[in-house]
Amino acid sequence: MKNSIPLSLHGRRVIASLAILFAAFILSSPVATAATWNGIEPLKSRRADVERALGKPLRDQPGETGTLHFKVAGGTVKVAFVTSRFIATKKLSPELEGTVLQIVLQHASSNETPESLTIAGNSNFERQEGQGGVVYRNLKEGIVYTFLGGKLKTTYFTPSSEQWSRAQRAG
Numbered sequence: 001m002k003n004s005i006p007l008s009l010h011g012r013r014v015i016a017s018l019a020i021l022f023a024a025f026i027l028s029s030p031v032a033t034a035a036t037w038n039g040i041e042p043l044k045s046r047r048a049d050v051e052r053a054l055g056k057p058l059r060d061q062p063g064e065t066g067t068l069h070f071k072v073a074g075g076t077v078k079v080a081f082v083t084s085r086f087i088a089t090k091k092l093s094p095e096l097e098g099t100v101l102q103i104v105l106q107h108a109s110s111n112e113t114p115e116s117l118t119i120a121g122n123s124n125f126e127r128q129e130g131q132g133g134v135v136y137r138n139l140k141e142g143i144v145y146t147f148l149g150g151k152l153k154t155t156y157f158t159p160s161s162e163q164w165s166r167a168q169r170a171g
Contacts, residue, residue: 035143035157037103040079042142042159043167045100050079066101075108093170103157112152119145 038053039045050068051057054077059069066081080101087097114120114136120127125136125145133148142163144156159167 035138035141035160037105037155037157040100040103040157042100042102042157043082043096043163046098047081050100054079072105074110075106077106078104080104090168092167095170096167101158105155105157107152107154110152113150114145114147117145117152 040050040053047068054070054072057068057070058076061067061069066083068079070077070079082092082096082099082101084094084097086092086101087094114134119125119136124140125138128135128137133146133153136145136147138144140161142158142160144158145152146154146156
C-alpha cells in the first residue's frame with residue numbers, strides 16, 4: 001500500500017508552481033494601448049485632458065457629435081468623444097462616455113512620406129490605394145495615415161483592436 005500524502009504534496013507544489021508561472025506570464029504580457037498623440041489617448045483621455053494638452057478649442061460641437069476643433073502647428077485637429085448614443089449602438093460600458101473616441105490630425109503642408117515614416121513595406125500596416133491617395137492602416141495599434149500626392153495629409157488616432165475588444169466585453 002502506497003502513501004498518497006507525498007504525492008499529494010508534490011501535486012500541490014506542481015499546481016502552485018504552474019499558477020505562479022501563469023500569473024507571471026500574464027503580468028509581464030504587454031498591454032495593447034492605442035496610439036497616443038500629444039498625450040491624448042482614445043478611450044482613456046477626457047475633455048479636460050484634451051483642453052489641458054491643446055488649450056481652448058476653436059470650435060466646440062457638443063451634443064450628438066461631441067467634437068472639439070483646434071489649430072495646431074502644421075494643421076488642425078478634430079477630437080471626437082464617445083457619446084451615449086455611440087455606447088448604446090456599440091454596446092459599450094457607460095463609463096466610456098466622454099472619453100476620446102478619435103483624434104483626426106489634418107496636416108496643412110507635411111513633407112512626410114510613407115518612406116520617411118517607415119510604414120511603406122511595414123507588415124504592421126495594411127496598404128490601400130484609392131482616389132488619388134494611399135491609406136496605411138494599423139488597426140492593432142489604432143493608427144491610420146492618408147497620403148495624397150505622396151505626402152501625408154491626415155493622421156487618425158483611434159482605439160486599438162485590443163481596446164475595442166475590452167470595451168465591448170465590458171459593455
